[in-house]
Amino acid sequence: MDGPSPVTPSPEDPSLRIAALQAEIEGVKQREAAFRAKMVHEFLDRGERNTLLHVLREERAALIRREQEAFADLEAFTRKLEAERATVLGLQDELGRIRGSWSWRLAAPLRALGRILSHARPTPSPGANPPAAGGVFTYYLHTSPFRIYRDPTFTLRGWAWPNDGRAVTAVRINLDGRLFVGRHGLEEPEVIDRHGPQPANPLPGFEIAFETPPGGHLLSLEAQIENSEWRSIVTTSIWCEPRLP
Amino acid sequence: MSSENAHARWRRSATTLGERSAYKKVWDGQAEDFDVASLAVAGHMDEATMDLTARGFIDTLRATVGLDPNDVILEIGCGIGRIGKPLSRECLHWFGADISGGMLGHAAARLRGLPNTSLVELSTVGLQEFPSDAFDLVYCTIVFMHLFEWDRYRYVEEAFRVLRPGGRCYFDNYPLDSEHGWKVFTEGARYPLDRRPAHISMASTREELGIYLAKAGFQDVRIHDLPNELIAATGQKPG
Secondary structure, X not given: OOOXXXXXXXXXXXXXXXXXXXXXXXXXXXXXHXXXXXXXXXXXXXXXXXXXXXXXXXXXXXXXXXXXXXXXXXXXXXXXXXXXXXXXXXXXXXXXXXXXXXXXXXXXXHHHHHXXXXXXXXXXXXXXXXXXXXXXXXXXXXXXXXOEEOOOEEEXXXXXXXXXXOOEEEEEEEEOOEEEEOEEEEOOHHHHHHHOOOOOOOOOEEEEEEEOOOEEEEEEEEEEEOOOOEEEEEEEEEEEOOXXX | OXXXXXXXXXXXXXXXXXXXXXXXXXXXXXXXXXXXXXXXXXXXXXXXXXXXXXXXXXXXXXXXXXXXXXOEEEEEOOOOOOOHHHHHHHOOEEEEEEXXXXXXXXXXXXXXXXXXXXXXXXXXXXOOOOOOOOEEEEEEOOOHHHOOHHHHHHHHHHHHHXXXXXXXXXXXXXXXXXXXXXXXXXXXXXXXXXXXXXXXXXXXXXXXHHHHHHHXXXXXXXXXXXXXXXXXXXXXXXX
16 A cells, blocks of 8 residues: 555544534533623613613603693693683673562562571581581692593592591592592501601501592592591592593 | 802803713714714714724734634624624624614614624613623723713723623723824814813823723733724733
8 A cells, every 4th residue: 555544533532532622612612602692681681671761761751641641631621611711701691680680679678588587597407427627637649639530430549637636537538429438547658757657647548439420520538537527638629521432 | 259150150160061971962962864973983984984994993802802703792882883793793792882872773774684783772871781790802992082081980890890700801092192192182172161072082091091900800901002093901800
């Protein structure tokens, strides 16, 4: 045979073993780097949800939504006020016409007599639980009642205590005489931190769900004081207009 | 003058100086269209020149800190992705981070179809969006001249955090002690005080860059004089 015979490397050939080991090291390095790249991606995915930037964007979007709803409600309130003003003007015109009529003038002595007699009559006794006027409360409503009510029910949440230091023992909504009793005695740790301890009302939070039938209503948020009288915390007119389909 | 006036004037002056720190605003302002963005970050607009200069920088990386096909790389201040586009072909994965979402919008268009690239908008100065011990190489080029010194150091510190043990870093700027550096310095000095642009270039010294890397914990810190009249500081995270 001419020349040297081809060398068949044996499995024990160190150069082959070195090459195999280097390939294995390279493979491990590649897998380790791929793992780190994947880790960065997972961290970024998780971070995107948690970064301050994301939180601020979410808050800004929520604030824009709230602002838009508030503007829409204000516009609706403005239209209602205009309509009410037109009604008042119409009624004032009608009253003026009645007072100017002959029959009104002729009946004047009779009305005067009626007023004298009504003062002599005993005052009718109040209903079962009419709210006392003039209750002074420190309160805050997390879900503002000053809105157009679109859904069939609404839950008013907030906290309150009477300024005379007595205990609230129940809360309710009085909607045109219909009563909706709520839950009270809910924790409001931040409020206590801010305003200091309230010995009679350590848990001043409440929530009251009530129905909001279509139309205008008089809403009164009321608190029962030490299991006896009911006092109004806040009273307001509300308008309930179901969402159009 | 009353002390109230002095306070008002002080507040106004602080706002003017602070414009440079409003990096997101400043660089988003320069990213409105691609041509302006390209000029702002690369000094030219055509793709061929951009590719050529990017390849030159990749050669610089190879010569200073080395490149490995398995590298997971992070670029701080990647702008429109000038370097990421060719570099992504030479590494396992390239991440580009920038404080300007506008710049990243252009980068995303340029890097479309390159699956081993990712872009991340930084919320503020720093790399808080990234985990620790993740990258083989972190670099930052043609960025430090637009940053205040405190923010330069902040990125060096953060690079140290996000590099894996044994990982390498690279930061460059133009040096004050070069002809070009001094020219840029004197040009900047000629601006009226109240009309200095927020992104005006500011030089570094070799000592400054070396101190940043050493204070951040890097080992084997070296200062390189580059052919394009920049200086680069490189180092390695102890592994």
